[in-house]
Amino acid sequence: MTRTLTPAAEFATDTEDVARLLTPEGERLTDPSLEPFAADVTADELRSLYRDMVLVRRIDTEGVALQRQGQLGLWAPCQGQEATQVGTARALRTDDFAFPSYREIGVNFVRGAAPEDFVLSWRGEAHSTFDPHEINSAVPQIIIGAQTLHAVGYAMGIQRDGGDQVAATYFGDGATSQGDVNEAMVFASSFGAPVVFVCSNNQYAISEPVTVQAKFPIAGRAPGFGIPSMRVDGNDVLACLAAMRWALDNARSGKGPAFIEAVTYRMGPHTTSDDPTRYRDKEEVERWRRRDPIARVEAHLRARDEFDDEFAAQVQADADELGAAVRAACLGAVTRDPITILDHVYAEPHSGLDEQRTTFGAYLAGFAADDRDASAEVAS
Template sequence: MSLNDAQPAAGGPDEELIQLISPTGERTPHPEYDRWVEDVDDDALAALYTDMVAIRRIDNEATALQRQGELALWPPLLGQEAAQIGSGRALRRDDFVFASYRENGVAYCRGVDFSDILRVWRGNASSGWDPFELNMATPQIIIGAQTLHAAGYAMGIKFDGGDQAAITYFGDGATSQGDVNEALVFAASYQAPVVFFCQNNQWAISEPVRLQTHTRIVDRAAGFGIPGIRVDGNDVLACLAATRVALDRARTGNGPTFIEAVTYRMGPHTTADDPTRYRDANELEAWKARDPIARLEAHLTARGMDPARLAEDAGRRADEVAAQLRKGVIDMEEPETMEVFEHVYAAPHSWLDRQREQYGLYLNQFTADAASEGGAR
């Protein structure tokens, strides 16, 4: 996909994208969406800036930990900070999040412990946290499966008469999966209070988005009877506004909304990936000019904030989370061998019990062999 297909020219708005802050930091008024962020003053914008700096530092620290052998794998979110923080900060505590493996910025917004974000990637657990404690499901590895979970949960909200909403995150590549399309069908049919938040980061591993669709991803929603919003995914204020609109629609009984946040994955798909093999370096450089953090910093500077003070305050928070993250990983206790059978099913399961017994017998033979060798000596 060419840059012009996805984003506005640097410094100028794109009529197809909801944009409230331009890539060069100017505020771009919008008659429909401005009212949704009237409460966001300079201090609130500075807080969003700090959030984005903090999760970028988490991302960089986790990448370093993987390179140092402390994690088995890590899926970077570099470049997608605005989409995740903007949408994540729009949620209420009683809303429920169904995410993929890349929404670590949303997990940060929900208050997930930094160690728990990395627990799965270290191989110490099959899930990182209690979903019902934070109203966020643990990351879904199967591409697009979380959209069905979100649609079903949202149907439950409607049947119970609640005013909460569900939100599900997925990438552009996931829109080619059957699960996503089935979720859209159910959500539309039952007018479920769910927000489908697609982060179009231009690449489904090594395949560009132009192979996923020959039209805008958001246009697919209309085929299901679901209204769509196409937002500048590198504009944190626009992402906040768009998500608030969609959540309000869900809460007031008007059903699902599909948001396409047009952004860019500046890092690899995972730390096992080498994007230089399939991605043009010039494309990466062009998108760096739309960096979501630099954009908000330019806007706040233009509004009279001291950039040095802004960076210092955000850097202090980033240092704090990075230290907690690294300490949590290094100090993480190794699980007991038989813990692998815990929390697989919600109720006792004879098939799992049989596996547990057989695996225990398998392990015991090594203990017996060692004991007999010791006795022989």
């Protein structure tokens, strides 16, 4: 399934060598590698994919605004990458397990995360805002590439349990230069683990362009580990859905791991602490803006008379409702007492944790004593 790959000088911003089913203008194409996995997708399902992407973008917009207003410590935007996240996640079964990075807002939205789950960690209120086993998605990973090892380990557990579930792990182009990702692919290939690697190639590892770290397309690395790969248009939600169906079928049928490079673009900063204008120009951003994943699905559906103003208004209303719920969850958060940071660290209490609790409790009590002394001095 691995496609012919183009040298680095041509692949960075040109996406002509990717598998695609929808052009940026919304024209439906036929791709021999994807068509068997997309032929049954109905207009209703495309509208549902469109709705998911609009809602994910609204979560992202709200997160950026909340951080700029001082309500969140940090935010990792995903604008422009909604098709990669929603398309691949919608192909997963409920009992499959996702291992996302910190940017996969769309993956966890599709898996069933609640409004508060997107903001409370970034606000510093919780280590994890959901039970991973309730939505079958791991806590988003901050350490670059570490989740790939977790996914392979989980997939090897599936093998030993005799199940037919699949683990799916998400990471960026920069993570492919990390040892963890390469080690994960060694284990996955060696043991034939049922895992799908989804690389969201958004063109930058913070400020480092992909052409600096990859002289050929990233999808070409996987076959060196014995893993079939596909390079797909990451701004085409239908292509991403079909590519993930192919990869899941490969893994679920006992053929082992598969690798998808979804060629997309991060329209915003790496995080809200980043200034992307320092390392990329407006012309590049505008070129990718014309490939917007949401606009192309709308154009396609309108060309089929499957998209009208009533539907658009309903999706917008749903997005407004979700955005309000995300904001309310953030602003309504109640900060817990600092000592509770030691709760739920271990399954069972032990003396080392008790000692830390005593030490930290005394430290916190010192602040309370200072406050009392200051109040007494003011009163006198």
